[in-house]
Amino acid sequence: MPLLTLREAPPERLDFLAVNPLALSGLSQGDAERLVVGTTRRGLVLGDCFTVKLDGSDTLTIAGGHARLDRVGASLTEGAIRVEGDVGQRLGAGMTGGTLxxxxxxxxxxxSGATGGTxxxxGDAGDHAGGAVHAAKVGLDGATLVIRGxxxxxxxxxxRRGLIVVERAGAFAGARMIAGxxxxxxxxxxxxxGMRRGTLVVGGHGALMPTFVETGALDLVYLRLLAKSLRPLSARHADLLSGAPKRYSGDLATIGKGELWVAA
Amino acid sequence: MAAWVKGGATDADAAVQAAAALLSSAHAPVFAGLNAEVAAIRAAYDLAGRIGASVDTAGGDATYADLGALARVGAMQAPPAEVVGRADAVLLVGVAPGRSPLVERLRATKPVRGRAAGAERRILSLPAGSDLAVAIAHLRAHARGHLTSDAGMMETARALSSALYGAVLYDPGELGTLGIEMLQGLVMDLNEATRCFALSLSDGGQDRAALQVAAWTTGQATRVGFGRRVPEQDPWRFDADRQAEAGEADAALWLASLPTARPAWLKTLPTVALVGSDAAPDLAEVVIRVGEPGREVGGVLWNEGRAGLSYRAPEQAGDLPAAADIIARIAAAVAGRGAVANRKDA
Incomplete structure (x- = not known):
């Protein structure tokens, strides 16, 4: 299992776009240590901040994360990355497969923009988890994002597509959703x-938009199918759909085909 | 020329050398403020590119609130002169537009051009309430005919849809990017049947001038970093306040030849401050007094009324240096120290 061990807190933000199991499997020890990860004029390389052990397998472990590690697992296509610690912005942005x-x-x-994988x-995620970066048309786009905190x-x-399971979320959850x-x-x-389509399932909520209207407490076959798909990820979230949850339709400021299900 | 290094008065050359030493030794310098004439903003981008600094503007959050919506859904905007000349219905969104001098002009005049020429002008307002972005969504739902429950919203929606030329005035910093996207959606909905435009009121700073310079210099908007040589735009990463708070920036150049609200980090981060009439010795580590454009020196500034760049001659001749000249001298001194070629990845 390839292993990167953080030696000390990085002095600047590091960009891990090029650090993934597939890329490391084709590199020699020296080439891997010379991968440029710095983002300032220091020109930091991987070996400056991490000790590197390679073995060519498809699961990379980063022992000792840091809030300055940006784009960890971004554009990942296969394999797995495990970070023991924190990461910075754009975790798994644009990934198409694999596990983080x-x-x-x-x-x-x-x-952001992840089309596949998990x-x-x-711990906790910052603002805009599964959300769109500046000027991007879509946020999460098919991947599965599970946030335990x-x-x-x-x-x-x-x-636009995919599934987010989260314990607690802040304001404007599911803003401008296209689907998912x-x-x-x-x-x-x-x-x-501003959601157009898509489904929000919540156990509790803060102030609701005046542009969402209640459409009744419903027990639909579709909800049981949704619960079944949620259960492997979180039984607690699947249980939110038991009974007859209350349904709100919105956002009526747009085409209003989205729905908010509130647990009974 | 007035200049200070660590609070002590000094001459121009010493201050420029001190500034060059401070910026040359930094790994991740930040250039912030940029509330200045176009020549100075150009010089700042040029120096930032040479030493690998990142750039942010004084009104960066408001600018990116507008740009975020523009990049996603586009915008139907009108300049102030058009709104004054043509609008027969004006909606003021939130509190900030009420403080704009433009509103006094709108109240005192009538439309004189276009379809609504000679008509009475109606000034409407959308109160801030608990959340302005939510109020805009509520109004849009009524304008689309999806809701009819709120009489006040119905009245405002009717007034805009029956107007010949409507205008919606907002402050991007107050409304935020979600609200602006909703507002642009409302304006676009109204344009199915009549004419309506949005007008983003700036805070009087030179952000829009900086936006033009950034676009023609880097191909990006204002918040760019040159740490990896090519300009990278990232509004979150290159937010100067965030970088200072997170301890990522190790030096700064504060460019404000026009009066500008100062960030708290000026005194904690090693900073070179190029400031106009509100210069003070203890403002930053190195302070250089520069001419205020349009008053003490000539310069190209953003013309709010015309929504374009125009030259402003100085009101009185003086011997104060232009900020662009000082930045050019700092750049020459930085090059002389070999800091530009002294990059590990050079």
């Missing part, structure tokens, strides 16, 4: 701001 696990917290924009964050504001902003599913223990104020 972070035992600590993640910065903003985790899973991202697990054991809290997410910041604008969770799943402009998400978010299941949350609780969300903050104004969930689903």
């Amino acid at each position: 696990t972070v035992t600590g917290n993640a910065g903003p924009f985790a899973g 991202i697990r964050i054991e 809290s997410a910041g504001d604008c969770l799943g902003d402009s998400m 599913t978010i299941a949350a223990g609780t969300v903050g104020d104004h969930p689903g701001y």
Whole structure:
């Protein structure tokens, strides 16, 4: 198992776009240590901050994360990366496959534009988890994002496809959603701001938008199918759909084909 | 020329050399403020590119609130002169537009051009309430006919849809990018049947001038970093306040030849401050007094009314240096120290 061990806190933000199991498998020890990861005029390389052990397998472990490690697992296509610690912004951005696990917290924009694979964050995620970065049309786009702790504001902003499971989320969860599913223990104020389509399932919520209207407490076959798909990821979230949850339709400021399910 | 290094008065050459030493020794310098004339902003981008600095503007958050919506859904904008000349219905969104001098002009005049020429002008307002972005969404739902429950919203929606030329005034910093995207959606909905435009009111700074310079210099908007030689735009990473707070920046150049609200980090981060009439010795580690454009020196500034760049001659001739000249001298001194070629990845 290739192993990167952080020697000391990085003096600047590092860009890990080029550090993944597939890329490392084709490199010699020296070439891997010379991978440029710095983002300032220092010109830092991987070997400046990490001890590097390679073995060509497809699971990379980063022992000792840091909030300055940006784009960990970004554009990942296969294999797995496990970070024992925190990561910075854009965790798994644009990934198409594989598995990412972070035992600590993640910065903003985790899973932005990710079309496949699974991202697990054991701690908290920053703002815009599964959300769109500046000027991007979409946020999460097909991948699965599981956050065991809290997410910041604008969770799943402009998400287009895929699934987010989160314990707690801040304000404007599911803002500008195009499609996809978010299941949350609780969300903050104004969930689903400007959403066009998509599904939010919540156990509790803050202030609701005046542009969401209640359409009744419903027990639909579709909800049981959704619960079945959620259960392997989180039984607690699947249980939110038991009974007859209350359904709100919105956002009526747009085409209003989104839905917010509130647990009974 | 007035200049100070660590609070002590000094001459121009010593201050420029001190500034060059400070910036040359930094690994991740930040250039912030950029509330200045176009020549100075150009010089700042040029020096930032040479030493691998990142750049941010004083009104960066508001600028990116507008740009975020523009990049996603586009914008239907009108300049102030058009709104004054043509609008028969004006909606003020939130509190900030009420403080704009433009509103006084709109109240005092009538439309004189276009379809609404000679008509009475109606000034409407959308109160801030608990959340302005939510209020805009509520109004848009009524304008689309999806809701009819709120009489006040219905009245405002009717006034805009029955106007011949509507205008919606907002402050991007107050409304935020979610609200602006919703507002642009409202304006686009109204344009299905009539004419309506948005007007983003700036805070009076030179962010829009910096935006033009950044676009023609880097191909990107204002918040770019040159740490990896090529300009990279990242509004989160290159937010100067965030970088200072996170301890990522190790030096700064504060460019504000026009009066500008100062960030708290000026005194904690080693900073070279190029400031106009509000210069003070203890403002930063190195302070150089530069001419204020349009008053003490000539310079190209953003013309709010015309929404374009125009030259402003000085009101009185003086011997104060232009900020662009000082930055050019700092750049020459930095090059002389070999800092430009002294990169590990050079």
